[in-house]
């Protein structure tokens with residue numbers, strides 16, 4: 001492992017057996033190799049003593065430490081996150097080299113596309129695992145992701161890939177977020193991807209990447225790292241695809257809605273409803289396909305998934321289309337909540353201006369009454385997107401109810417005011433409401449809905465908590481909607 005860590009300086013003698021890799025002192029157990037990572041809130045170097053008390057036998061650090069303990073090996077490196085990534089790959093025996101690893105990146109639609117690829121490969125008899133925001137599998141049935149990260153830190157990624165390999169998987173689908181791909185976190189630095197899939201690139205995470213160009217550059221790392229025999233699956237309707245195609249050695253398979261030169265698959269949407277879309281999909285042959293999820297963006301996700309699965313399995317994409325009608329969606333995405341009420345209620349995970357732009361005009365087409373939208377914006381994350389979310393929402397909705405998403409340590413009302421600053425043509429107290437308490441906000445929206453209206457609760461989806469200054473508070477978006485409906489006398493029918 002020493003070769004992978006590449007220390008600039010080694011202190012202490014011996015070669016203690018390493019039983020686990022840890023970057024948080026609170027996770028350290030006897031035999032751990034502890035990585036002191038500089039962070040945004042604190043610095044891992046402050047927790048070296050804590051790690052040693054808990055049984056760490058060696059420490060990787062960037063800066064000089066106040067003291068060095070006898071019997072412990074200290075490895076000073078230039079970049080501890082980079083070292084963590086390299087060590088994780090070695091510790092788990094380079095599992096990504098024994099698997100076909102498909103990386104899915106993009107601003108929106110990563111989890112959906114990841115889960116679709118996972119299902120398509122499984123349906124064609126491939127043993128596969130997946131890592132994504134919502135669902136996680138090391139070869140068995142998918143379970144909720146136990147972490148608060150979409151792309152986990154390197155030890156978790158390589159550990160999960162190793163478990164997939166042990167379980168007999170030949171393939172893995174990994175949601176590759178821009179944070180995960182960034183050299184600043186190095187979470188995916190030592191994962192060997194053979195297929196890269198792009199959904200889209202719009203505005204998000206500017207607080208982390210600093211500019212759209214850097215955000216795109218970081219996402220581009222997935223495609224730059226692909227081998228010549230790999231495949232880059234690109235959305236030809238997205239302006240960033242040309243940029244990415246120029247930066248990959250891999251073969252390109254393009255997809256899009258409508259005829260596109262060079263598209264390996266493209267779709268014409270013939271009929272669409274809140275239940276899904278009937279499409280003609282054109283490839284080497286033309287096939288009629290029912291996409292069982294609402295919105296053209298889901299047709300795009302399905303095309304991306306079919307190409308991603310086919311590229312990874314070394315098969316023709318057309319063979320995967322027959323399974324599309326049987327795909328399952330990710331929980332909390334366009335989930336309809338029914339309790340006999342005469343208006344539509346949808347829970348969805350849209351939390352970017354790009355997702356709002358696709359979702360709201362789509363739903364608008366099927367709603368005769370008013371569109372009542374409940375959402376917020378994450379605290380301590382991209383502030384520049386807040387007025388953009390407000391602008392898109394106010395363009396399509398008659399009523400906007402602003403509420404907590406994950407305020408973290410920020411002033412809750414200040415976040416809502418920043419979103420409200422972008423809302424155009426709405427009147428506070430009549431069509432614009434700021435209600436930080438999310439349960440109350442949902443109650444207000446459901447309470448004002450009349451026959452033919454639609455209530456859209458956005459941004460929480462499947463998530464099980466709201467992160468406040470005091471930490472995570474348990475949350476269930478669908479449950480909160482059901483409570484609000486029950487308060488008006490609409491209850492889900494219960495069986496015996």
Ligand SMILES: CC(=O)N[C@H]1[C@@H](OP(=O)(O)OP(=O)(O)OC[C@H]2O[C@@H](n3ccc(=O)[nH]c3=O)[C@H](O)[C@@H]2O)O[C@H](CO)[C@@H](O)[C@@H]1O[C@H](C)C(=O)N[C@@H](C)C(=O)N[C@H](CCC(=O)O)C(=O)O
Nearest residue numbers: 023024025037039040041042043044047149150151177179
């Ligand atoms: C904003 C962000 O990227 N945060 C990540 C970052 O945290 P941080 O810089 O605040 O860390 P810190 O709290 O300052 O601590 C520094 C170090 O001291 C360690 N520590 C801290 C306390 C202690 O008692 N002992 C100890 O050892 C910490 O574990 C850490 O290694 O470093 C941590 C350890 O590497 C990550 O777990 C953490 O991800 C958090 C959970 C997070 O919310 N990340 C989000 C932004 C994220 O990664 N999102 C992307 C994109 C999502 C999407 O687009 O869908 C994702 O892939 O999930």
Ligand SMILES: Nc1ncnc2c1ncn2[C@@H]1O[C@H](COP(=O)(O)OP(=O)(O)OP(=O)(O)O)[C@@H](O)[C@H]1O
Nearest residue numbers: 107108109110111112133297333348349350355358
């Ligand atoms: N292709 C797409 N284009 C735009 N919006 C989309 C697309 N696919 C899904 N969405 C919207 O984005 C939301 C999140 O979808 P999904 O979880 O698949 O994306 P994600 O990229 O994994 O999100 P995140 O990584 O931020 O958790 C959906 O609820 C939907 O509103």
